Amino acid sequence: MSRAVLIVGGGPAGMLAAHALAATGQRAVLVDKADRLGGAPILSGYARLVPSGEWAKDAIGGMVKRVQANPLVDIRLGTTVKTFSGEPENFRAILSDGESVDAGAAILATGFTHFDSVNKPEWGFGTYQDVVTTTQVEQMLSSGRGIHCPSDGRKPERVAILLCVGSRDRQIGREWCSKICCTVSSNIAMEIRQELPNCNVYIYYMDIRTFGLYEGLYYWESQEKYRVKYIKARIAEVTSDGKRLIVKGEDTLVKRPITIPFDMVVHAIGMDPNVDNMTLSAVFGVDLEKHGYIQKASSYANTSATSRPGIFVAGAATGPETIDDSIAQGRSAAIAALTLASGIMREAAE
Amino acid sequence: MSRAVLIVGGGPAGMLAAHALAATGQRAVLVDKADRLGGAPILSGYARLVPSGEWAKDAIGGMVKRVQANPLVDIRLGTTVKTFSGEPENFRAILSDGESVDAGAAILATGFTHFDSVNKPEWGFGTYQDVVTTTQVEQMLSSGRGIHCPSDGRKPERVAILLCVGSRDRQIGREWCSKICCTVSSNIAMEIRQELPNCNVYIYYMDIRTFGLYEGLYYWESQEKYRVKYIKARIAEVTSDGKRLIVKGEDTLVKRPITIPFDMVVHAIGMDPNVDNMTLSAVFGVDLEKHGYIQKASSYANTSATSRPGIFVAGAATGPETIDDSIAQGRSAAIAALTLASGIMREAAE
Numbered sequence: 001m002s003r004a005v006l007i008v009g010g011g012p013a014g015m016l017a018a019h020a021l022a023a024t025g026q027r028a029v030l031v032d033k034a035d036r037l038g039g040a041p042i043l044s045g046y047a048r049l050v051p052s053g054e055w056a057k058d059a060i061g062g063m064v065k066r067v068q069a070n071p072l073v074d075i076r077l078g079t080t081v082k083t084f085s086g087e088p089e090n091f092r093a094i095l096s097d098g099e100s101v102d103a104g105a106a107i108l109a110t111g112f113t114h115f116d117s118v119n120k121p122e123w124g125f126g127t128y129q130d131v132v133t134t135t136q137v138e139q140m141l142s143s144g145r146g147i148h149c150p151s152d153g154r155k156p157e158r159v160a161i162l163l164c165v166g167s168r169d170r171q172i173g174r175e176w177c178s179k180i181c182c183t184v185s186s187n188i189a190m191e192i193r194q195e196l197p198n199c200n201v202y203i204y205y206m207d208i209r210t211f212g213l214y215e216g217l218y219y220w221e222s223q224e225k226y227r228v229k230y231i232k233a234r235i236a237e238v239t240s241d242g243k244r245l246i247v248k249g250e251d252t253l254v255k256r257p258i259t260i261p262f263d264m265v266v267h268a269i270g271m272d273p274n275v276d277n278m279t280l281s282a283v284f285g286v287d288l289e290k291h292g293y294i295q296k297a298s299s300y301a302n303t304s305a306t307s308r309p310g311i312f313v314a315g316a317a318t319g320p321e322t323i324d325d326s327i328a329q330g331r332s333a334a335i336a337a338l339t340l341a342s343g344i345m346r347e348a349a350e
Numbered sequence: 351m352s353r354a355v356l357i358v359g360g361g362p363a364g365m366l367a368a369h370a371l372a373a374t375g376q377r378a379v380l381v382d383k384a385d386r387l388g389g390a391p392i393l394s395g396y397a398r399l400v401p402s403g404e405w406a407k408d409a410i411g412g413m414v415k416r417v418q419a420n421p422l423v424d425i426r427l428g429t430t431v432k433t434f435s436g437e438p439e440n441f442r443a444i445l446s447d448g449e450s451v452d453a454g455a456a457i458l459a460t461g462f463t464h465f466d467s468v469n470k471p472e473w474g475f476g477t478y479q480d481v482v483t484t485t486q487v488e489q490m491l492s493s494g495r496g497i498h499c500p501s502d503g504r505k506p507e508r509v510a511i512l513l514c515v516g517s518r519d520r521q522i523g524r525e526w527c528s529k530i531c532c533t534v535s536s537n538i539a540m541e542i543r544q545e546l547p548n549c550n551v552y553i554y555y556m557d558i559r560t561f562g563l564y565e566g567l568y569y570w571e572s573q574e575k576y577r578v579k580y581i582k583a584r585i586a587e588v589t590s591d592g593k594r595l596i597v598k599g600e601d602t603l604v605k606r607p608i609t610i611p612f613d614m615v616v617h618a619i620g621m622d623p624n625v626d627n628m629t630l631s632a633v634f635g636v637d638l639e640k641h642g643y644i645q646k647a648s649s650y651a652n653t654s655a656t657s658r659p660g661i662f663v664a665g666a667a668t669g670p671e672t673i674d675d676s677i678a679q680g681r682s683a684a685i686a687a688l689t690l691a692s693g694i695m696r697e698a699a700e
Contacts, residue, residue, distance in 0.1 A: 024685075051648060059651070207559065209559045254605075289563070328675065335370040338374060
């Protein structure tokens with residue numbers, strides 16, 4: 001392919017797609033609306049990642065450095081795509097800075113938007129300073145400031161993590177599961193216990209979804225080594241008695257109402273469709289699925305495909321996704337774009 | 351890379367790795383111990399796949415045809431690797447037929463082994479003919495014979511699907527979750543209801559793990575459109591009253607013992623490590639993780655890597671995995687192998 005592959009989104013999926021293309025000698029143009037690469041793990045200041053245990057700034061930061069150093073990857077930051085026309089092997093993108101890019105194919109690696117907890121007001125976020133999100137806890141850890149109550153800086157003695165905030169909640173239009181929050185929350189619970197060995201950490205859940213090998217690595221490890229407590233419950237509200245936060249609900253297993261005081265309550269926030277997906281759908285002419293994620297072809301003959309030929313998709317753009325799978329999908333989409341390039345191999349490689 | 355990439359395992363991950371390599375002009379030698387390609391979905395006779403809804407014989411069968419037609423893929427069936435020596439870019443494999451293959455890199459896509467339900471005798475498999483596995487139900491569907499009780503061929507009026515058979519069960523040395531059985535079971539339940547609209551289908555679970563968008567597509571769809579019932583329970587045993595099977599246990603939510611008659615009981619069997627993993631570990635010199643799956647590098651700087659440089663891994667060889675993710679990982683491993691080939695790009699692309 002003489003033309004470059006246009007990649008939209010500089011998170012793990014997009015960067016690894018660019019790496020993969022470059023490894024085969026294929027040029028890529030990597031566009032991101034943010035003024036830096038790295039996607040959610042960098043822009044939101046994640047701490048140690050699941051499951052590698054590496055710090056995001058090292059692991060994802062390393063990806064950023066490698067892609068920046070790659071002469072075959074042309075990086076355009078603070079930039080969006082305004083129009084995208086043409087056909088496979090002969091597309092033209094006009095960027096927000098007025099420049100145009102000729103592309104043989106495109107990969108949308110545009111990720112997700114964190115659920116905004118103010119949309120779940122009965123659980124106290126926005127009302128009480130010590131109700132925070134998993135992202136804020138990640139930032140406490142990654143900044144080196146450590147776990148603390150935002151209201152007064154004290155070290156919490158009792159922390160509740162509420163799962164499925166903005167996930168599996170039809171009342172607020174989000175029926176999907178965000179896939180990785182259970183595991184991330186188990187990981188965060190262990191990190192809190194490592195830093196504050198006297199702090200009690202409770203996880204309130206509907207179903208624990210530490211799938212695959214995460215079952216041992218996170219669910220059992222957090223209970224047996226770190227004494228994290230898991231309580232199956234329906235949470236009604238988070239209030240305050242003036243001193244502490246009060247979590248009210250029903251313990252689903254013992255069928256009893258619960259009213260429990262905590263110093264800090266953490267919302268395990270889910271992954272919304274990227275707020276820009278309507279725009280991306282219009283600019284690129286790709287369909288969205290019913291929740292607003294980018295529709296991925298379901299047929300195994302069209303791996304990584306969207307509804308528009310020559311435009312591929314990877315990572316959380318298509319629904320809640322892990323970093324590991326986003327990376328594999330980014331590399332897989334690179335293969336799809338390359339296959340388009342090598343005309344005679346197209347059939348064979350798809 | 352002048353030398354081929356050796357791929358062990360001709361399931362979805364291995365075939366798509368071969369496709370991907372061929373798409374970049376790279377030769378692959380694809381070895382499988384079975385006498386046909388396709389891996390578990392073909393060899394075990396799966397029916398319609400999650401989530402594409404395509405029949406395995408069409409979707410995976412299509413992959414088989416494409417890889418067979420590809421001149422850059424050299425397929426060796428009924429063959430295993432006996433020895434594997436050398437260094438990255440300069441390996442030599444000796445096959446079971448005495449032939450040798452010079453390879454620049456290798457990809458292990460050796461998959462899993464279905465849990466054998468005779469190892470969970472208290473749940474009736476092997477004792478009662480009408481206790482079957484999800485694989486047997488897949489075969490009833492894919493063969494066109496339809497859902498029936500093996501004992502007498504009658505159409506069941508009541509079917510119980512028991513989740514986590516050979517998964518999340520420390521008593522039998524299997525603490526991992528097999529990741530996709532919940533979703534596959536929801537899918538099977540809907541297929542039973544489609545074929546037998548008067549049949550009642552119950553799913554007994556610990557946690558329902560229909561992660562991501564599967565939540566709506568399978569968990570809610572199966573309940574709302576197909577009236578599949580989900581019961582959180584601990585199953586103690588499956589017996590018989592001479593006419594019907596009896597499932598005994600405790601309903602975890604209402605804390606009551608349950609004793610319920612069924613015509614057919616389905617074990618949602620998990621994914622064990624491939625029974626050949628000890629041999630593969632010895633031949634290829636790669637480490638296994640504690641459960642016996644092939645150890646995958648956790649660092650994001652070494653995506654798809656095993657403990658031995660130049661040998662990569664993809665799919666359920668590393669732990670329970672979905673077909674979709676196995677395919678993405680197969681293509682991702684192909685990129686890793688290619689990157690090794692293109693020396694100057696190695697750093698950039700990893």
